[in-house]
Amino acid sequence: MPAPAASKGPSNLPVVGPVIFLGAPGAGKGTQAMIMAGRYGIPQISTGDILRSNVAQGTELGKKADPLMKAGQLVPDELMLAMVGERLKQPDCQRGYVLDGFPRTVGQAQWLEEYLKTASFDGRQMAPVVISIEVGYNQLLQRLTGRRSCPVDGKIYNIHFQPPRKEGVCDSCGAQLVQRKDDKEEVISERLKSYESQTLPLVEFYRRRESLRQLNGEKPVDEITAEISAILEGAAGGH
Numbered sequence: 570m571p572a573p574a575a576s577k578g579p580s581n582l583p584v585v586g587p588v589i590f591l592g593a594p595g596a597g598k599g600t601q602a603m604i605m606a607g608r609y610g611i612p613q614i615s616t617g618d619i620l621r622s623n624v625a626q627g628t629e630l631g632k633k634a635d636p637l638m639k640a641g642q643l644v645p646d647e648l649m650l651a652m653v654g655e656r657l658k659q660p661d662c663q664r665g666y667v668l669d670g671f672p673r674t675v676g677q678a679q680w681l682e683e684y685l686k687t688a689s690f691d692g693r694q695m696a697p698v699v700i701s702i703e704v705g706y707n708q709l710l711q712r713l714t715g716r717r718s719c720p721v722d723g724k725i726y727n728i729h730f731q732p733p734r735k736e737g738v739c740d741s742c743g744a745q746l747v748q749r750k751d752d753k754e755e756v757i758s759e760r761l762k763s764y765e766s767q768t769l770p771l772v773e774f775y776r777r778r779e780s781l782r783q784l785n786g787e788k789p790v791d792e793i794t795a796e797i798s799a800i801l802e803g804a805a806g807g808h
């Protein structure tokens with residue numbers, strides 16, 4: 570696959586194509602996905618966020634997903650594939666997108682592989698860049714129990730490592746920060762178990778396709794951001 574930096578879309582921003590962030594809950598996928606989406610002008614597609622908004626709106630999908638999410642279990646593939654298939658068809662996906670939290674099972678990855686054979690980015694087919702952000706178990710626990718987010722602008726904080734200037738309040742917009750229901754300790758261990766049994770096999774799935782880049786997710790956020798940008802722009806031999 571050619572390096573994305575070589576090709577520019579009509580807006581003069583690079584055609585990045587599909588980017589997949591793999592990693593345990595709390596590895597920093599959401600943080601990096603948000604930065605990359607802003608930097609390259611492509612959407613961040615967080616399946617967790619889409620599901621949470623369905624739950625908040627009380628849709629049929631939300632009603633089915635809610636008890637599973639509360640228990641730290643995965644939502645069945647058939648529901649996820651319909652939801653993601655709909656999202657990827659939207660016009661803002663033409664130069665690429667950052668998938669945050671999808672695929673999460675081998676079945677989802679196989680579906681995406683088939684889907685990408687029919688999709689084009691600025692007129693050409695592109696294989697996904699798959700970035701696995703790797704963080705040790707104890708660090709993940711601290712990150713998840715300390716995570717707070719702004720319900721208005723989505724900014725993520727951590728009460729242990731990256732607290733807001735004023736306790737409980739978003740630095741940028743002043744909104745009251747919230748803790749995700751599934752970031753409570755009882756649910757976290759279930760989520761980490763789902764990750765190990767269902768999502769970790771994806772690392773092997775993508776390694777076999779030689780599209781996997783593994784990063785140490787315990788480095789400072791800025792360093793990880795720089796590494797990911799280098800991969801996406803082809804400087805590190807990505808794509």
Ligand code: AMP
Pocket residue numbers: 594616617618620637638641642643644645649669670671672673674677751760
């Ligand atoms: P996240 O915000 O990515 O941590 O996702 C929160 C929860 O949403 C997960 O614990 C699952 O219950 C559900 N979920 C999100 N993405 C997926 C997916 N790709 N497949 C199945 N369930 C998902």
